[in-house]
Amino acid sequence: MSNPAAQQPTNWMSDDMQRRIKRRYAADTRFKFYGIGAIGLAMVILVLLLGSIIVRGIPGFMQTQINLDVYINPAKFSGIEQAATPEDAEKIIMSADYTALYRDTLRERFPEVSGRSDIVALSRLISSGGRETLRNLVLADQSVIGTTQDVWLPAAGDVHSLATGSMSRETPEGERRLKDNEISWVDQLEADGDVRTVLSNDFFTKGASREPELAGIWGAVVGSFLTLIVTLLISFPIGVATAVYLEEFAPKNRWSDLIEVNINNLAAVPSIVYGLLGLAIFLNVFHLPRSAPLVGGMTLALMTLPTIIIAARAALKAVPPSIRDAATGLGASKVQVTFHHVLPLAMPGVLTGTIIGMAQALGETAPLLMIGMVAFVVDIPGGIMDASTVLPVQIFLWADFPEKGFEEKTAAAILILLTFLILMNAIAVFLRSRFERKW
Amino acid sequence: MLKKPLVALATVAVAGSLAAGSAHARDQIRIVGSSTVFPFSTAVAEEFGKTSSYKTPIVESTGSGGGLKLFCAGVGTDHPDITNASRRIKSSEIEKCAENGIDATEVKIGFDGIVMANAKSAPQLELTLQQIFLALGKQILGPDGELIDNPHQKWSDIDPSLPDTKIEVLGPPPTSGTRDAFNELAIEGGCKTFPALKAIKKEDKSRYKGICRAIREDGAYVEAGENDNLIVQKLQANPNAFGVFGYSFLAENSDTVQGSKVNGMAPTFDAISSGDYPISRSLYFYVKNQHVGAIPGIQDYVGEFTSDKAIGDFGYLSDKGLIPLPEDERASLREGVSGLKPITKADLE
Numbered sequence: 001m002s003n004p005a006a007q008q009p010t011n012w013m014s015d016d017m018q019r020r021i022k023r024r025y026a027a028d029t030r031f032k033f034y035g036i037g038a039i040g041l042a043m044v045i046l047v048l049l050l051g052s053i054i055v056r057g058i059p060g061f062m063q064t065q066i067n068l069d070v071y072i073n074p075a076k077f078s079g080i081e082q083a084a085t086p087e088d089a090e091k092i093i094m095s096a097d098y099t100a101l102y103r104d105t106l107r108e109r110f111p112e113v114s115g116r117s118d119i120v121a122l123s124r125l126i127s128s129g130g131r132e133t134l135r136n137l138v139l140a141d142q143s144v145i146g147t148t149q150d151v152w153l154p155a156a157g158d159v160h161s162l163a164t165g166s167m168s169r170e171t172p173e174g175e176r177r178l179k180d181n182e183i184s185w186v187d188q189l190e191a192d193g194d195v196r197t198v199l200s201n202d203f204f205t206k207g208a209s210r211e212p213e214l215a216g217i218w219g220a221v222v223g224s225f226l227t228l229i230v231t232l233l234i235s236f237p238i239g240v241a242t243a244v245y246l247e248e249f250a251p252k253n254r255w256s257d258l259i260e261v262n263i264n265n266l267a268a269v270p271s272i273v274y275g276l277l278g279l280a281i282f283l284n285v286f287h288l289p290r291s292a293p294l295v296g297g298m299t300l301a302l303m304t305l306p307t308i309i310i311a312a313r314a315a316l317k318a319v320p321p322s323i324r325d326a327a328t329g330l331g332a333s334k335v336q337v338t339f340h341h342v343l344p345l346a347m348p349g350v351l352t353g354t355i356i357g358m359a360q361a362l363g364e365t366a367p368l369l370m371i372g373m374v375a376f377v378v379d380i381p382g383g384i385m386d387a388s389t390v391l392p393v394q395i396f397l398w399a400d401f402p403e404k405g406f407e408e409k410t411a412a413a414i415l416i417l418l419t420f421l422i423l424m425n426a427i428a429v430f431l432r433s434r435f436e437r438k439w
Numbered sequence: 440m441l442k443k444p445l446v447a448l449a450t451v452a453v454a455g456s457l458a459a460g461s462a463h464a465r466d467q468i469r470i471v472g473s474s475t476v477f478p479f480s481t482a483v484a485e486e487f488g489k490t491s492s493y494k495t496p497i498v499e500s501t502g503s504g505g506g507l508k509l510f511c512a513g514v515g516t517d518h519p520d521i522t523n524a525s526r527r528i529k530s531s532e533i534e535k536c537a538e539n540g541i542d543a544t545e546v547k548i549g550f551d552g553i554v555m556a557n558a559k560s561a562p563q564l565e566l567t568l569q570q571i572f573l574a575l576g577k578q579i580l581g582p583d584g585e586l587i588d589n590p591h592q593k594w595s596d597i598d599p600s601l602p603d604t605k606i607e608v609l610g611p612p613p614t615s616g617t618r619d620a621f622n623e624l625a626i627e628g629g630c631k632t633f634p635a636l637k638a639i640k641k642e643d644k645s646r647y648k649g650i651c652r653a654i655r656e657d658g659a660y661v662e663a664g665e666n667d668n669l670i671v672q673k674l675q676a677n678p679n680a681f682g683v684f685g686y687s688f689l690a691e692n693s694d695t696v697q698g699s700k701v702n703g704m705a706p707t708f709d710a711i712s713s714g715d716y717p718i719s720r721s722l723y724f725y726v727k728n729q730h731v732g733a734i735p736g737i738q739d740y741v742g743e744f745t746s747d748k749a750i751g752d753f754g755y756l757s758d759k760g761l762i763p764l765p766e767d768e769r770a771s772l773r774e775g776v777s778g779l780k781p782i783t784k785a786d787l788e
Contacts, residue, residue: 094490120753128755132489175559175694210482210759287517290469291497376481378488378495387467387497397500400666401478402691402760407668 053411053418059164060412063200063213065152066126066159066189068105072138074146076100093138098131099123102153110185121182125189127154129202129214154202155195157212157405159186163197166408177404203412207378208394212405215398217413219380223293223373223388224362224420230297230384231304231361236354238301239308240343243350246309247316248338267306274303275367283371290372291387299367304357311353315346348435355428359421365392391417465516466735468496472506472523473616474665475551475685476722479756480523480744486755487743493736496521503616510543510725511536520730520737524723525551525616530784542728542781546741547772548750550762552686552711552719553621554698555608556671561678564594564601564699568717571701572629573597574606575660577653580633589655609663609670610654610683620720621683622652625701628717671696686711686719687760712762719762728779745773 011017074080076096083089103123107113113122130153137151138144158177161167163186173180189195202209206216242263250256278299282288288295319342327337343350368374374393381388389397395417398410470480477500488495501509503524510522511532528543536543555571557564573579573589574597581587594601611618630651631637640647654660663670667684671692674682681699686706689698698706702717710716724744731737743749749756752763764772 094492128486171694177691177694210478210485283517289465290517291499372499374499376477376484376498376500378485387469399668400474400500402667402687404691 050418053414056408057411057415058408059160059166060408060410061200061203062160062164062197063202064155064160064163064195064197066155067150067152067194067196068102068109068126069148069150070101070105070134070153071148072134072145073101073104077138077145080142080145089142090139093135093142096135096138098134101134102126102130110188113185118181121179122185125156125159125182125185127156127211127213129154129209129211152196154213157403158182159195160197160213161404162186163195164408166404203409207380208376208389208397209378210376210401210403212401212403212409215406215409217391217394217416219377220389220391220394220413221416223296223377223381224390226293226381226384226388227296227300227373227390228358228362230294231300232354232358234298234301235304235308235357239305239354239357240312240350242305243309243312243316244338244343247313248342249334263306263309267310270366271303271364272366272370274299275370277302278367279370289385289387291375291377291389292385293373293381293388294384295371296368296373296388296390297384299371300361300364303364303367304361307357307360308350308354311356312346312350315349315353316342318349319345345437348431348437352428352432352436355424355431359424359428362390362420362424363392363417365390365396368393391420467494468521468734468736468740469519470496470498470521470523470724471501471509471519472499472521472724473503473525473722474500475503475525475616476523476548476724478687478759479548479722479761480724482756482759483740483744483749486749487736487740491736491739491743493739496736496740503619507532507725508535510727511539511541513539514541514727514729516734518727520727520734521740522725524725525720526619527721527723527787528725528782530787533782533784533787540729542779543725544728544776544779545782545786546724546726546745546776547764547768548722548724548744548761549756549764550711550719551722551760552706552716552762553617553624553683554686554689554706554718555625555681555683555701556674556689556696556698557681558674558678559695559697562602563697564681565703566601566699567702568625568629569632570597570601570629571625572627572632572651575608575654576626576630576651577655578650580635584635586650589657589659592659604679606659607661607677607680608659608683609661609673609680611665611667612662615665617683617685621718622654624718624720626654627651685760686762690760708757708762712765722761725782726776726779728781731779741776745769745776 012021076098077092080089080092083092103119106122106125107119110122113119133151133153137149155163158167162169162178162183167177169176169183178186186195200213202214202216204216205218206214207219209215246256246260278295282295282298283290323341323345324337327341328334332340365374368390372387373389374396375387375389376397377387377389379386391413395410395413398406398413468484470484472480477498481498484496484498487493499506499519503526506519506522507524507528509519512518528545533543555564555566574591574594576589578586579589579591591597591606593603593605595603610621613619636647636651639650663673663682667682667688670682670684671688674680675695682696686698686708689696689706690708700706704710704716706716706718711719726737726741746754747769748754750761750763750769751757752766754761754763757763763769
């Protein structure tokens with residue numbers, strides 16, 4: 001026992017002490033500033049990144065259209081009256097020359113335009129999608145043949161760039177994609193109120209296209225959805241079963257250690273390796289179709305399994321032993337203890353891990369490269385056996401096309417992908433905060 | 440309890456689809472191959488899908504070599520029907536195809552120019568093939584006639600008339616067909632202008648290729664990946680850098696980048712199609728004859744691709760940057776294609 005009286009009481013007011021205290025407070029404040037600075041920097045970068053994508057992506061959701069009174073000239077549908085069957089009539093409608101229909105309208109509108117190359121340039125103000133719009137019109141109702149229809153046709157990608165301001169009129173004519181006369185035609189149409197830029201229906205309902213103004217994201221969204229369903233159906237049951245067995249039933253010996261180490265290692269394997277595995281097994285051994293969401297989902301399931309197993313094991317481990325003891329004490333069997341008590345209590349954690357694994361799978365392209373899902377697919381996939389692509393692949397492909405218009409489509413597709421990712425993560429956060437129990 | 444039906448369901452689903460997979464007949468054309476031909480092939484596929492009763496073909500971008508490897512792997516619905524190539528098929532590939540019982544019909548679709556471009560903010564360069572070789576070749580002739588590692592650091596080291604800036608060229612990696620063609624047409628083209636180097640070809644062909652088709656690896660040539668848009672963006676950021684890419688990207692970005700003149704010719708549509716621009720190559724696709732008739736629509740797809748509407752002088756592919764074949768060559772092409780005459784090693788000579 002030391003005598004407290006023998007010790008000098010600390011003089012908090014001494015200069016030395018005051019200086020030391022001040023220094024300690026300063027260190028506290030500095031550290032706080034470092035932290036705020038780090039968060040601030042991250043926020044600024046995030047805002048810049050998102051901001052630039054949003055600014056670039058917004059025109060990608062839009063489509064510029066031109067209003068024309070198109071005369072559906074019966075001369076272009078010769079023989080349709082004599083067509084014996086609806087199929088024959090359809091064939092005539094499919095192969096009719098729709099470019100000529102709107103070209104004639106444009107020539108009436110701009111009678112001063114002459115010369116082959118100028119007329120070609122004039123008709124190229126309308127996207128090649130204009131033919132499809134007219135064809136669908138006639139396919140839907142054959143009685144429009146011989147009448148004049150007031151239609152909005154999609155404008156070419158360059159006209160869209162001009163309308164949304166990404167093509168500058170200041171650029172010298174020789175370096176501009178649209179020449180002066182073409183711009184004057186667009187201006188004239190615009191002055192008559194026949195040019196509008198609206199939310200693109202095509203973007204949200206169509207598959208890929210080589211024309212930026214017609215390209216749609218829906219094919220990739222459906223592909224991603226089908227792929228993730230397959231991934232979920234395979235990886236969730238297998239992952240949870242593995243985790244439950246390893247956590248609750250498996251004897252702790254060298255074998256279970258080895259398995260555990262391997263699972264942890266697999267979680268860190270680069271995803272392209274799973275693609276090679278998918279190629280070797282699903283395509284070369286089982287001869288499943290290339291580019292199918294089934295194969296993509298199975299490959300991604302292999303990749304997601306370790307994530308789900310690790311998350312599920314952690315969630316099971318967090319259930320206190322008293323729950324197990326109490327259930328066992330009341331006479332429940334091991335299986336009853338696990339499935340009636342432990343697993344339901346661990347479910348929020350398991351689901352959170354699963355959703356994060358799914359979000360990872362949603363953003364993956366590398367393994368899909370090997371199994372042929374990095375492909376140009378126009379038709380919307382109808383099932384897990386149809387060729388399809390997924391959202392990140394669509395972004396990758398669009399980023400690589402030479403047409404300027406695909407820059408904004410790429411940014412728009414990134415926004416769609418980010419929306420899905422944020423949604424999935426929000427669900428994970430919700431599940432955690434709503435259902436997770438603290439012991 | 441909850442899990443068991445789920446496991447069972449998944450097992451059934453997987454087993455069911457496995458069974459369905461093996462019996463799955465294909466009614467959709469599958470195309471693989473070159474990333475250079477990809478933008479053209481996809482445009483034709485889309486048009487074909489829209490204007491015919493067939494499904495839109497699936498086009499994968501695997502590179503010319505990768506495509507031919509898949510193409511020659513066998514006959515059957517697991518294997519692609521058509522492969523695109525930005526170079527001609529090699530005799531080794533014809534052999535591989537023959538081993539697996541495949542006859543391939545060659546279809547030449549047009550030309551592509553490879554450009555060396557820089558930002559518009561910098562002056563346009565006039566180069567010769569020889570200067571390109573001296574700038575980018577791995578080894579060049581030293582002052583005493585011996586091969587030395589390329590010593591040139593600045594463009595002005597090669598020729599005083601060239602700018603006094605560091606040699607910095609962004610281009611595709613070796614897996615790319617564009618790189619193969621650039622090595623062959625530009626680097627080798629410049630290499631051949633030295634009689635001493637050309638003489639090696641007769642003595643030792645593989646040594647000649649090692650010298651005349653090799654690009655330096657000391658940082659002056661930067662492998663910038665397969666994405667040509669990325670190269671264009673980097674050129675805008677760095678006016679001293681040059682980029683190597685296909686003509687279609689130059690045509691789309693003519694407001695920001697300019698192509699260097701090579702041997703006095705600027706890379707324009709007309710100069711490439713007339714063959715005056717020296718770095719241009721032919722583009723092809725190969726059709727698997729055994730699949731014609733078995734997979735619906737192949738012949739119609741080939742017909743669409745070879746029509747004047749697509750590859751003609753004002754065809755929709757020329758909008759996308761493809762340089763069309765001369766008219767007479769197109770006519771003979773259509774004739775050859777309709778007969779599905781398989782390519783043999785003799786044709787490569």
